[in-house]
Amino acid sequence: MTARESIHRHAFRTMGTTVEMVLVGGELTDALGAFALAETLANQWERTFSRFRPDSELSRMNAAAGHPVVTSVELFSCVSAAANASRQTAGLFDPTILPALLAIGYDRTFADIAGAPADPPAPAPAPGLTGIQLDPATRTITVQPDVRIDLGGIAKGMYADVLAARLSGWPGGAISAGGDLRVWGISPSGNAWQVGVEDPSRPDRDVAVLGLSDGGVATSGISRRSWRRGRQSVHHLIDPRTGTPARTGIQTVTVTSPTAMQAEVAATALYVGGEAGTTLARILPLISNAIIVRETGEIREITGNLEERPHASNVNVA
Amino acid sequence: MSDNQENQGEPSPNESTRDGKKLERAAKRQERETRAKRIILIGSLASFLGFFGLSVAAQPFSGAQVTGTQAPASAAPSHDDDDDDEDHGPALFTNGAQIRTRTS
Numbered sequence: 001m002t003a004r005e006s007i008h009r010h011a012f013r014t015m016g017t018t019v020e021m022v023l024v025g026g027e028l029t030d031a032l033g034a035f036a037l038a039e040t041l042a043n044q045w046e047r048t049f050s051r052f053r054p055d056s057e058l059s060r061m062n063a064a065a066g067h068p069v070v071t072s073v074e075l076f077s078c079v080s081a082a083a084n085a086s087r088q089t090a091g092l093f094d095p096t097i098l099p100a101l102l103a104i105g106y107d108r109t110f111a112d113i114a115g116a117p118a119d120p121p122a123p124a125p126a127p128g129l130t131g132i133q134l135d136p137a138t139r140t141i142t143v144q145p146d147v148r149i150d151l152g153g154i155a156k157g158m159y160a161d162v163l164a165a166r167l168s169g170w171p172g173g174a175i176s177a178g179g180d181l182r183v184w185g186i187s188p189s190g191n192a193w194q195v196g197v198e199d200p201s202r203p204d205r206d207v208a209v210l211g212l213s214d215g216g217v218a219t220s221g222i223s224r225r226s227w228r229r230g231r232q233s234v235h236h237l238i239d240p241r242t243g244t245p246a247r248t249g250i251q252t253v254t255v256t257s258p259t260a261m262q263a264e265v266a267a268t269a270l271y272v273g274g275e276a277g278t279t280l281a282r283i284l285p286l287i288s289n290a291i292i293v294r295e296t297g298e299i300r301e302i303t304g305n306l307e308e309r310p311h312a313s314n315v316n317v318a
Numbered sequence: 319m320s321d322n323q324e325n326q327g328e329p330s331p332n333e334s335t336r337d338g339k340k341l342e343r344a345a346k347r348q349e350r351e352t353r354a355k356r357i358i359l360i361g362s363l364a365s366f367l368g369f370f371g372l373s374v375a376a377q378p379f380s381g382a383q384v385t386g387t388q389a390p391a392s393a394a395p396s397h398d399d400d401d402d403d404e405d406h407g408p409a410l411f412t413n414g415a416q417i418r419t420r421t422s
Contacts, residue, residue, distance in 0.1 A: 009386040017422070022416065174416065179419050187416055188416055194416045195416070195418065207419065209414055217419055219419040220419065220421070221421040224421050254419055304399065
């Protein structure tokens, strides 16, 4: 890339978070068209996947639990991907944890959650895939009467991947949907993209910078979404096996994978499953690289089985 | 030769001051016109971007041409505002990184 080539940046609020975009090369008018496309797609995603909008397609499907529902291509694809992710991670990633989230008070937007006085009710394991039936021929989904689906994280990853595919004609770009990140092509420096990994203790700093030319990155952690419920400190990363917030001694897990959606799935599963050998055996085939920041502040780098090896530099080992 | 004769063809101190003020006024007028043109240009661009619901917020980046747009700070949060972001703003280009992860 020459110094004359343009860099176009855009950020906007959507889906309860901030979407950030960087496009390298091209003309301003084309970039404005790309940004308008990103916002249109984000509006479509909100109408489809938000669990906080009673009129979203997901909310209507959850409300119709027990009955078959013909769904859009987007919703069917995302639920199918979530089901596949659940199989790949032996249930550590599970889209049916919504009742457990509701039970600990995550029944409204995070900004509205106040410390509820009562302790949460007795937890129950998530029903998992047995609670969902998919019929690809008719795009029909049937969720069992006691099952509710949450697609928050994986839907944001899918958004970044779909938008990146739509903008693949650009020489280079980066899309972050609330942290679910997808990069491709040339970066503003002309080399691999330099992706900062947020320090959970000091979010204005990075614990590492990853060099990545093409792929997805996602970070799962509890630093931004923890609250009190009665006498307990709770957070949104539910262990489907118990129905309670996962306790693994980890602050954050950052994963690089071929897509943002896959990175989101692997980061969540690795956080929930912890550093146990059985977890790693499941997750390593899905990732290129992972950076774990433990509650003690220690940082661990893990190399996955996939080919692209992001170059980690400036790792600030605590 | 009188002083007047010596100064013939050259402005007197009073004339010099007057000319200087004229030049100063002309320079100021030109500066105002330039600024007005700039405002009109920015206004036109803002109107154009406004069509897309965007506002202008250019930020510099090492020697390359950078354009930037950002949703207005006063934009209403989305209906399902579920976020945790305290600053609600982009977190790009810090600590040598070109883009950053955000814990979710």
